[in-house]
Amino acid sequence: MSTGNPATDLPRLSLAETVAKRIEARIAEDTLPNGHRLGTRDSLRREFDVAAATLNEAVRLLTARGTVSVRPGVKGGIFVATPPPLVRLGRKMLELSGDSVPVSDCLVMRDALEPLLAREAMRHRTEADIADLRRLAAEMAEQAESGVGYLAANWALHRRIAEITPNKVLQHTYTSLLEFVENRLRGVTPDEPATRYVEGPAVHRELVEAIAGDDPERLDAAVEAHGALTAARGGGT
Structure with missing residues (x-):
């Protein structure tokens, strides 16, 4: 309340x-x-x-x-701390591009990397990782009617999934794209009751449970369902 x-x-x-x-x-x-x-x-x-x-x-x-x-x-x-070279490179590329980089292009690249990130997360996740992912998925559900709150929880969940992979090139490329989209959308999303996110919490809960499991087919289905949300909703999936 x-x-x-x-x-x-x-x-x-x-x-x-x-x-x-x-x-x-x-x-x-x-x-x-x-x-x-x-x-x-x-x-x-x-x-x-x-x-x-x-x-x-x-x-x-x-x-x-x-x-x-x-x-x-x-x-x-x-x-x-001085960010790792890969982080500095990713940020500098986006900074140099400035307004010439549309959010839509970053979303295309982000979506292309997410299946690989999900497989990496399933392969390398620990019990602590899964506990964090379940907590963040629950926070997404709690914020489902708030545009700002839902997006904050959504980005936090995807950032946490990316942190699991030991592949730093993949991790930093993805998080640089995520930060760019996040910064562009922050402040322009209305914080009001919304119905556009009604499917999102369930899809992300299933994605987390698929990562927690050992069934590649279930993971592929969860990633596909998430991709369908991305196509339909844009940055706030």
Whole structure:
């Protein structure tokens, strides 16, 4: 139920992404060098006035992107990291292309990579991976009537699937495309009750369960069903 406060009404994943974007913006605007200490989890949580779970999710997103590193110990904390060369290359290609790169082209490439990512996820997933995927699929279902919330949960699920593969070329190519689409669509999706996502949660739950199983035919069917959503709905599948 809505609290009437736009900030607290946003889902945790959306807030985590917002915090991650603000940290990325600070690093870029202040040209912070590799190894610069951004703070501790607790100090950053207080600074952005979010729950510990939200800050932890933001740090996980940034760590997966190669933007920050986490160091334990008394002098530890969250530090600026230099993204891996593949991440920098993917981002630079899209930046140089600018507005000449349509979202539709990125979606075509993303969709072409998703069957391979799903097979890689089935092959390499751990119990912890599956637990995360099931949690994210459940959050998608909870946000099915919210355009912004559903897309945030959707992107988080697909990013988590991509993190499973040990193939870093595949992982970073996919996540670079995902980030490009995400940034283009963010802020233009109406956050209002929607019926367009009614099929999405069930399709993604089946995709997760197929990844958790050992039946390649079931996985192929789940990927095909997901592809049909992509064709019908565009970026928010």
